[in-house]
Amino acid sequence: MGHGKLKKFEENKTFSCLLQPDGADVARKDEGGLVLVDHPVKGHWNGTVFHDPRPIILELGCGKGEYVIALAERNPEYNYIGVDIKGARLWKGAKYVTEHGLSNAAFLRTRIEFIEAFFGPGEVAGIWLTFSDPQLRKESARLTSPRFLERYRRILRPGGFVRLKTDSRFLYEYSLAVASGNGLRIAASSADIYGGTVDGADEDEIRDIREIKTYYEKMSLALGYTIKYLKFGIDRDGAFVSPEFDADYWRSVEGERPFGYTSVQ
Numbered sequence: 001m002g003h004g005k006l007k008k009f010e011e012n013k014t015f016s017c018l019l020q021p022d023g024a025d026v027a028r029k030d031e032g033g034l035v036l037v038d039h040p041v042k043g044h045w046n047g048t049v050f051h052d053p054r055p056i057i058l059e060l061g062c063g064k065g066e067y068v069i070a071l072a073e074r075n076p077e078y079n080y081i082g083v084d085i086k087g088a089r090l091w092k093g094a095k096y097v098t099e100h101g102l103s104n105a106a107f108l109r110t111r112i113e114f115i116e117a118f119f120g121p122g123e124v125a126g127i128w129l130t131f132s133d134p135q136l137r138k139e140s141a142r143l144t145s146p147r148f149l150e151r152y153r154r155i156l157r158p159g160g161f162v163r164l165k166t167d168s169r170f171l172y173e174y175s176l177a178v179a180s181g182n183g184l185r186i187a188a189s190s191a192d193i194y195g196g197t198v199d200g201a202d203e204d205e206i207r208d209i210r211e212i213k214t215y216y217e218k219m220s221l222a223l224g225y226t227i228k229y230l231k232f233g234i235d236r237d238g239a240f241v242s243p244e245f246d247a248d249y250w251r252s253v254e255g256e257r258p259f260g261y262t263s264v265q
């Protein structure tokens with residue numbers, strides 16, 4: 001590991017806005033598979049990490065935290081938490097939050113697969129998925145797959161929304177198929193947020209999705225990709241099911257991204 005990365009990892013230990021649990025404390029294997037162990041912060045983010053209790057919004061796969069920070073600065077009535085597994089990226093966001101005294105933003109270093117160990121039922125008011133890896137070959141790893149929606153449902157309060165902002169036509173179409181195949185309410189959608197309308201979204205929401213552009217998004221726009229948006233509820237009784245979806249066709253129109261999605265799968 002490079003010296004720069006080691007230095008960031010050392011500095012990460014000093015940031016009070018960054019929670020970095022030891023993976024072994026959160027998930028252990030037994031005969032039945034992976035068992036999650038509740039972290040002490042579960043159910044207590046408001047009151048411990050955040051001194052001013054406000055509805056909590058997550059960004060899953062936040063990278064350097066650019067989106068979380070911009071949302072927190074624009075919407076002080078919410079508390080935001082960026083989740084990512086990569087410590088060197090989280091360092092950038094955590095450093096900014098620390099240096100700017102931003103009291104409504106924090107970060108959690110963990111795998112998204114372990115999210116239920118950190119949040120109690122209904123503790124989360126909303127979830128953002130921004131430029132997630134479309135996982136062209138592995139449905140169960142897609143962040144809008146039934147498997148992940150089950151996890152989100154256990155922490156998202158009733159009526160809460162999942163918001164997907166993506167440059168991937170494949171992931172957008174797949175997520176639409178999941179929503180319709182499970183009878184989920186689509187509150188807003190757009191296949192091109194800059195070139196077209198964003199049906200269902202109010203003005204503040206449109207501003208948040210159009211005016212916040214991460215480094216990743218700018219690279220994708222420079223390659224000519226359009227940016228898509230989908231906001232949907234996940235209130236549903238019973239298990240989520242895999243949708244009918246022509247993966248071969250959508251893979252064939254997906255296009256190359258030389259910078260990749262840096263998936264951890």
Ligand SMILES: C[S@@+](CC[C@H](N)C(=O)[O-])C[C@H]1O[C@@H](n2cnc3c(N)ncnc32)[C@H](O)[C@@H]1O
Nearest residue numbers: 061062063084085111112130131214216261264
């Ligand atoms: C393409 S980047 C997007 C980063 C950021 N949302 C943006 O728009 O700039 C995807 C991020 O998701 C993170 N990620 C992917 N799968 C993950 C997982 N299962 N658990 C935690 N983080 C994950 C990666 O580490 C990476 O930082």
